[in-house]
Amino acid sequence: MAEEGNEPRDSERELSVSEPPPSDTGSSGMSWWGLVGLPAFSVLVIAFALFVVGAPRPYVAARVNGGPLEGQSEYHLRLVVAERLSEVETPRQLALQVLARAPDGREAIWGGATNPQGNAEVDLQFDSPTAAPLALTVSIDQAQAELPTGYVLARGNVTALQSTWRENVRVGETWTKRSPGQLMLRVAPARGVFAVPFHDGLFVEVTRQGKPVAGADLQLSLDGATWLEGGEEGGARRHAVSDERGRVRAELVPDAHVITLEVKARLEQPQGEALTGRLAWRLPVIPGALDAHLEETSELRSLVVSSPIERERAYVALLDKDGRWGGGSVELRRQPDGNYRGRWTLPKTFHTANRWALVSSESDFASAGTVGWPLNDSEGAPQPILQAREMRLLDGFPAAYQRDQSRIARARWLAIGVALLSGALMLVLLLRRAQESQRKLAEHLGRQEALGNAEQGTGSTLQAPRYSLTLVLGLLCIGLAFLMLGLLVLYRAH
Numbered sequence: 001m002a003e004e005g006n007e008p009r010d011s012e013r014e015l016s017v018s019e020p021p022p023s024d025t026g027s028s029g030m031s032w033w034g035l036v037g038l039p040a041f042s043v044l045v046i047a048f049a050l051f052v053v054g055a056p057r058p059y060v061a062a063r064v065n066g067g068p069l070e071g072q073s074e075y076h077l078r079l080v081v082a083e084r085l086s087e088v089e090t091p092r093q094l095a096l097q098v099l100a101r102a103p104d105g106r107e108a109i110w111g112g113a114t115n116p117q118g119n120a121e122v123d124l125q126f127d128s129p130t131a132a133p134l135a136l137t138v139s140i141d142q143a144q145a146e147l148p149t150g151y152v153l154a155r156g157n158v159t160a161l162q163s164t165w166r167e168n169v170r171v172g173e174t175w176t177k178r179s180p181g182q183l184m185l186r187v188a189p190a191r192g193v194f195a196v197p198f199h200d201g202l203f204v205e206v207t208r209q210g211k212p213v214a215g216a217d218l219q220l221s222l223d224g225a226t227w228l229e230g231g232e233e234g235g236a237r238r239h240a241v242s243d244e245r246g247r248v249r250a251e252l253v254p255d256a257h258v259i260t261l262e263v264k265a266r267l268e269q270p271q272g273e274a275l276t277g278r279l280a281w282r283l284p285v286i287p288g289a290l291d292a293h294l295e296e297t298s299e300l301r302s303l304v305v306s307s308p309i310e311r312e313r314a315y316v317a318l319l320d321k322d323g324r325w326g327g328g329s330v331e332l333r334r335q336p337d338g339n340y341r342g343r344w345t346l347p348k349t350f351h352t353a354n355r356w357a358l359v360s361s362e363s364d365f366a367s368a369g370t371v372g373w374p375l376n377d378s379e380g381a382p383q384p385i386l387q388a389r390e391m392r393l394l395d396g397f398p399a400a401y402q403r404d405q406s407r408i409a410r411a412r413w414l415a416i417g418v419a420l421l422s423g424a425l426m427l428v429l430l431l432r433r434a435q436e437s438q439r440k441l442a443e444h445l446g447r448q449e450a451l452g453n454a455e456q457g458t459g460s461t462l463q464a465p466r467y468s469l470t471l472v473l474g475l476l477c478i479g480l481a482f483l484m485l486g487l488l489v490l491y492r493a494h
Contacts, residue, residue, distance in 0.1 A: 042422035046415045054411030058085040059404045060092055061396035062138040062153035064122070065364075067323030068162040069393065070132040075100070076326045077122040078317070078390065079138065080363070081114045081153060084397060091118025095142040096153070098122050102130040111141055117313070119363055121327055133159040136394050154396025162322060169321055170387040175205070176281055183208055183216060183265045183277030190378040192385030193371065195289035196254040197308055197339075199228050202283070203382050204240070204248045206265050208275065212246025219264040220248075224256035225283075249379075259283040288369030290314050292359045294352060300345055303357055305330045307340040316344055317358040317365065319372060319388050326350060329363070352376070356386035365390060 061084065066077035079098065082089040091114070098110040108124040138154040140147050172192045178184040183206055190201030204220070206213040218240045220227070227238045228251035240248040242265075252259075265277040291306045305314045317327035330342035346352075352375040360370040372386030 039422075039426070042418060045418050049411045049415035049418065054408045054415065056085065056408065057404060058083045058090075059400040060084075060094075060147060060153060061400035062096070062394075063392065063396065064098075064136060064138065064154060064158075064394040065390040066393055067160070067319070067325075067391060068165040069130070069134045069158055069160040071129050071162055072323065073126045073129050075108075075122075075124045075134075076318075076324055077124065077393065078324075078327055079114065079120040079122050081118045081120075084400075091116065093118070094140060094144060094147070096120065097139050097141040098124070099137045099139075100124045100126075101135040102126065103133065104131075106130070115329070117329065117363060119329065123326075132161060133157040138394070138396065152396075154394050154399075156394050158393045160391050160393055165323060165391065166321060168389065168391075169319075171321070172384040172387060174382040174384050175203075176279075178207065179277060179279040181277040182275040183213060183267060185263050185265055185277050185279035187261060187263065187279065187281055187283075188382035189283060190249070190382050191374055192383060193284045193286050193289070194225075194252075194254045194259065195286055195291050195371065196257060198291040198306060199251050199253045201378060201382075202250050202252055202261075204242075204250070204263055206242045206246045206267075206277065208267075212242075212244070213265075213267060214242055214244045214246060216242040216246070216265045216267045218242065218248055219266075220250065221262040221264075222252060222259065224259035225252045225254045227251070228253050254285055257285050257287045259285055286369055286371055288361075288367065289371045290359045290361060290369065292316070292357050292371075292373045294357075294375050295343075300348075301350075301352070303330075303344045303346060305332065305342050305344065305359055306335075307332055307361070309340070310334070311340055311361055314342065315360050315363050315365065317390060318346075318350060318355060319358050319386060320355040321386075324390065325355065356388075358386070358388060 060081065063080040064077050065080070066075065069075055077098075079096070081092045081094055081096065083092050084090075093114050093116055095113045096111070100108045100110075106126055108126050110122045110124055112120055112122070114120040135157050136155070137152060140149055140151040140153065143149045174192065175186045175188040178186045186205050186207075188203045188205075190203060194200055204218060206216045206218070220238050220240060222236045226233045226236055228234065229238065233253055238250065240250060242248055259282065261279075261281050261283055263277075263279045263281075265275075267275040269275060290311075292303055295302050295304055303316060305316065307314060311332050313332055314330045315327070316330060318325045326347055328344060330344040332340040332342040335341045355375050356372040357375055358365055358370065358372045360367050362370070366389075372388060374383035374385060376383045
């Protein structure tokens with residue numbers, strides 16, 4: 001027979017059956033799934049923003065180079081289009097349109113495509129001379145890949161004055177200073193400088209009291225070059241006699257980048273001792289220079305460009321003291337003599353008088369071997385070289401870079417916003433789940449008290465302060481984690 005005190009009371013049995021503890025449903029389940037899935041979702045979104053949307057991408061832009069853009073009715077510009085990623089540029093072959101608008105509203109339009117090297121020669125024709133500034137716009141003429149029709153590669157107002165161009169153009173020297181002595185000597189390269197290993201002319205002039213001396217006997221000695229006589233190399237020494245102008249023109253072949261010349265002159269006199277003179281000089285040589293000379297026939301004129309080493313192509317710009325008059329590239333092929341040579345046909349309307357061909361192995365004409373070879377005839381008199389650089393008229397790369405950086409910055413700020421909002425949402429969900437847990441605990445303790453279990457009911461309420469401290473620590477840890485995500489975003493931005 002069971003003791004009466006050990007049997008459960010009817011009220012306790014009824015309460016236990018009729019009021020089972022509530023299970024996690026509805027909002028409690030949503031809070032749990034939010035706490036579990038939100039961090040992973042946030043990390044994925046932030047990674048997508050940083051490494052996909054905000055990743056550096058190549059951008060395409062254009063540069064325009066040339067001469068002054070005022071006082072003329074035609075302008076010949078060099079257009080360069082490239083795709084840039086970091087510091088690396090890759091040429092792009094695109095169909096383009098260039099629009100030029102003068103201050104008075106007149107317009108000139110050019111349409112064409114860049115070559116595989118990303119270059120194009122742009123010819124703009126106005127009906128009369130224009131004034132500065134000239135508004136230039138370079139845009140895509142036919143859609144290609146990621147670039148739609150009308151996409152602007154460069155745009156701006158260009159002020160390129162003739163005075164600025166002339167200040168930066170230098171015409172080289174021809175004759176050296178005259179040597180002292182009874183017979184005064186001076187020399188001049190036929191085309192301003194020499195380039196190894198291409199033969200070229202050298203002038204020697206003999207004067208006395210400012211007048212030319214004809215019939216003077218000249219002994220010419222070279223170091224670093226050989227004389228060319230009859231189409232063949234004739235050694236480092238040769239003899240010559242000055243003509244009625246007191247001059248001698250001889251051909252030499254440079255063998256080294258340092259050439260020294262010694263000239264000894266002697267003129268016999270009917271009475272008395274012979275007149276003498278001496279000159280020692282270092283001739284100008286440009287290391288790495290490409291040679292260019294003009295060839296004319298009855299049908300066309302062409303520029304023959306030669307390189308002593310293997311190069312796929314050379315670049316040419318036609319210049320004078322007033323501006324740029326055209327340009328292009330020349331494909332070079334190996335020749336039987338071991339040099340690489342190509343031929344470039346000059347424009348039919350181009351006049352060679354007092355103009356130069358700037359020749360370089362680099363498309364930007366920035367190499368140390370760039371030479372402005374004279375196009376004037378150098379058979380009768382020495383001609384100087386021209387030292388000049390194309391003017392940078394318009395550069396679309398800074399604007400394209402800023403657009404790309406703005407895209408990256410927007411993606412990173414969106415990533416920071418996702419991190420902050422996700423952190424705030426995590427805190428809200430954690431607080432909500434904590435409130436639900438506290439409510440369930442209070443309901444449980446209430447049931448225990450209703451059943452008369454005073455030990456569990458009263459003693460369990462003491463757990464609340466410890467539970468609140470844990471909650472605060474959890475909130476701080478979550479906030480710290482999302483702050484670290486924000487720091488990661490800022491680090492990537494830096």
